[in-house]
Amino acid sequence: GDSVTQMEGPVTLSEEAFLTINCTYTATGYPSLFWYVQYPGEGLQLLLKATKADDKGSNKGFEATYRKETTSFHLEKGSVQVSDSAVYFCALAYYGGSQGNLIFGKGTKLSVKP
Amino acid sequence: ETGVTQSPTHLIKTRGQQVTLRCSSQSGHNTVSWYQQALGQGPQFIFQYYREEENGRGNFPPRFSGLQFPNYSSELNVNALELDDSALYLCASSLAGKNTGELFFGEGSRLTVL
Numbered sequence: 001g002d003s004v005t006q007m008e009g010p011v012t013l014s015e016e017a018f019l020t021i022n023c024t025y026t027a028t029g030y031p032s033l034f035w036y037v038q039y040p041g042e043g044l045q046l047l048l049k050a051t052k053a054d055d056k057g058s059n060k061g062f063e064a065t066y067r068k069e070t071t072s073f074h075l076e077k078g079s080v081q082v083s084d085s086a087v088y089f090c091a092l093a094y095y096g097g098s099q100g101n102l103i104f105g106k107g108t109k110l111s112v113k114p
Numbered sequence: 115e116t117g118v119t120q121s122p123t124h125l126i127k128t129r130g131q132q133v134t135l136r137c138s139s140q141s142g143h144n145t146v147s148w149y150q151q152a153l154g155q156g157p158q159f160i161f162q163y164y165r166e167e168e169n170g171r172g173n174f175p176p177r178f179s180g181l182q183f184p185n186y187s188s189e190l191n192v193n194a195l196e197l198d199d200s201a202l203y204l205c206a207s208s209l210a211g212k213n214t215g216e217l218f219f220g221e222g223s224r225l226t227v228l
Contacts, residue, residue, distance in 0.1 A: 004156075034216075043118065043219035044157070044204065089156055101147070101170055102217065104156030 002027045006090050006105035013080055013112050021075040021108045023064075023090035031092040033057075033066050033073040034102065038087045047075075047088070080112045118220035120205050126226045127195050135190040135223045137205030145169075146188040147217060148180060149204040157204055163188055164210055192225075200227045 007022040025033065035047040035057070048057030053068035062077045073090060090105040119138045127133050139146050145164045149157035159172035163182035177193040186207070192199055202224050206217035 041221070043221045044206075044217075045219065046216050049216065091156075101159045101162065101172070102157070103159070106154065106156045 002031070002092060002103050004090050004092055004103055004105035006088075006108050008106075008108070009087075010109040010111055013110070015082055015112055015114050016079045017112075019075070019077040019080045019084075019110070021088055021090075021110070023073045023075065023105060025071050025073065025090075025092050027071070027092060029094060030068075031094050033064070034091045034093065035062070035064055035073070035075050036089045036091060036104075038089065038107075040086070044089065080110070082112045082114055085110055085112045118205055118207050118218050120203075120220035120223050122223055123221070124224045124226075126228060128228050129195055129197060131195050131227075132191065132193045133195060133225060135192075135203050135205075135225070137188045137190070137207075137220060139186045139188070139205075139207035140218045143207035143209050143218065144186050145208045145210045146182055146186065147206045147208070148188070148190045149206065150174075151202040151204055151222070152198075153201070160190070195227045197227050200225060 003026045005024050032051045034049045036044045037047045038044045048059040050057040050066035056065045064073050064075045087107045087109045089107045091102045093102045121136045147162040148160040151157040160174050161171040162169050166182045179191045181189045202222040204222045206219045
């Protein structure tokens, strides 16, 4: 079945460091890919998405490119801030099916130190 | 705009009991999905409701059931609770046909089964 694998955390970085969180997927079709973020005390929220191969999603300085050849969707940010401390989830979903059926990875906790 | 609200935020039950969790969807959203997030894991899709009917279900047994009401709010019911049902239960809302994969999550209801 379809699945998402993320790098294990926690990840601890100093402010202004470069961030990469790896995400690979296994899919029977051609899904859309997402990064969701969960800040402390808040609900999950969509960070960015890409709907087809070679698309790049971006938001709040974060970027991820849908790589079909490597089945990857790695999250990157050039300079992290303390406020980026959160748990990040990679996920996939299919258009046309059950709209709410996102398949999530286990999540990667990021801590950014000042 | 009112976000997704869930109640209760925390509850403790014993094995064999039944529990009902409630969710109010974001204003204007007509679709509600429920997820189970065990500790250290990503959310897992339980089921989705649209137009008061179940519209997609994950790999959960029938003792997990739900309802959606005409105002689009929803309930998740779990019968015959087991220890492994201890988890954070997340409700997410969306608007059918719009932005597939972009779900708006509540903060969750944390269930502990003793």
